[in-house]
Amino acid sequence: MKLKSKKIIAREILFFFSGIGLIVIIWFILTFSNSYYENKVVNSLDKIKTYQKQIENSPKNYIKEFYDKANRYFVLNYKYKGEYFSIPKEQEKAFLIDEFGNKKNLILMPTFSKGYSYFHKDIFKEFGGHELFPKKGKKNDSTVVFDFVSLKEFRKFLTSDDYQNKLYSTFSNGSDSNVWTPPVDAILSNFDPKQPYNGTFSLGSINEFKSKMNIGLKYNLSIHEKNINLKNNIRQLKKTILESRNKILNFEELSNIIFYISLFIVILMYVLRPSIVLIKWALKEIKQNNN
Numbered sequence: 001m002k003l004k005s006k007k008i009i010a011r012e013i014l015f016f017f018s019g020i021g022l023i024v025i026i027w028f029i030l031t032f033s034n035s036y037y038e039n040k041v042v043n044s045l046d047k048i049k050t051y052q053k054q055i056e057n058s059p060k061n062y063i064k065e066f067y068d069k070a071n072r073y074f075v076l077n078y079k080y081k082g083e084y085f086s087i088p089k090e091q092e093k094a095f096l097i098d099e100f101g102n103k104k105n106l107i108l109m110p111t112f113s114k115g116y117s118y119f120h121k122d123i124f125k126e127f128g129g130h131e132l133f134p135k136k137g138k139k140n141d142s143t144v145v146f147d148f149v150s151l152k153e154f155r156k157f158l159t160s161d162d163y164q165n166k167l168y169s170t171f172s173n174g175s176d177s178n179v180w181t182p183p184v185d186a187i188l189s190n191f192d193p194k195q196p197y198n199g200t201f202s203l204g205s206i207n208e209f210k211s212k213m214n215i216g217l218k219y220n221l222s223i224h225e226k227n228i229n230l231k232n233n234i235r236q237l238k239k240t241i242l243e244s245r246n247k248i249l250n251f252e253e254l255s256n257i258i259f260y261i262s263l264f265i266v267i268l269m270y271v272l273r274p275s276i277v278l279i280k281w282a283l284k285e286i287k288q289n290n291n
Contacts, residue, residue, distance in 0.1 A: 015273075019265045026261055030254055037244040044237040044244070051230045051237075058223055063216035067154050069201065070171055074148035077109035084109070089148045111147035115157035116166055118144060144170050158213050168209045173200035 072090040079085075087095045098104050144166050149157065157163045203209045249257070 015269050019262075019269055022265060023258065023262050027254075027258055030249060030257060034248050034254070037248045040244045041241050041248075044241045048234050048237050051234050055227050055230050058227060059215050059218040060212075061216060061219045061224070062212040063155055063158060063219065064151060066167075066201075066213070066216075067151050070167075071148060071154075073171075074146045076148045077111075079107040079109055080104055086145060111149055111153075114160070115149065115153075115163055116144050116146045146170070155217065158217060161210075164210050164213050165206070168203060168206050171201055172203040172206075172209065 072088065074089050075086040076089060076092055077084065077086055078095070085095070096104055096106065146167070158167075
């Protein structure tokens, strides 16, 4: 076999295995990319579980949860035309306006030092759909009425064991001390029937309720900010998971890519390359013949 023929065969063998090697390298790159994004998804899911556990184990804002559902029943004390009225917070807006649509000249009275007061059970009177503020009754013949205060003030009152006991006895549907029920004619037209309106809630036992309130007292701004950051991290990780999953190639996609790359290499090596060689040879022959 001539030396020139050996060189041609050696060159073709080199091209052949170079093409196969290139395909194998591309396959490894694609499978490595898949593994990278799969690991990214797994790691992100693990981090989400860790962050969720941290949120679950942090002190809960039980006080705000209770405040949001119970403060509608807390009352504001007003003085109007020499009389005193105790108005549940959810009725306040209607009470502030008289029958002619004008704002009443009211004086908002200060809250009681303990955050609640005793009203005599039998001397409640209705006044335009609102309850008349009665004279104080004796404790053994009275119901506890809580002053409407801000969440911050409510938290301060809850540091008192007495205040917690009064809340539970008034608002727990498992308590025998429940006596206060808002008037039926006070129900607003847009009232949510899914929420209890009778002034009572499922609060568990007195110990469970007080335990939650004491946990809520440990809840502070730093915990709130930490939980917000954790939730933001979880949202970002979920976005990362979605993006990573979209970049993972399934078997069919991987096979198609390898097929088209192989087809391109075959065309390049055994169609375009020989064509270019033949064209160059033809041009060379034409030039030689012309000379």
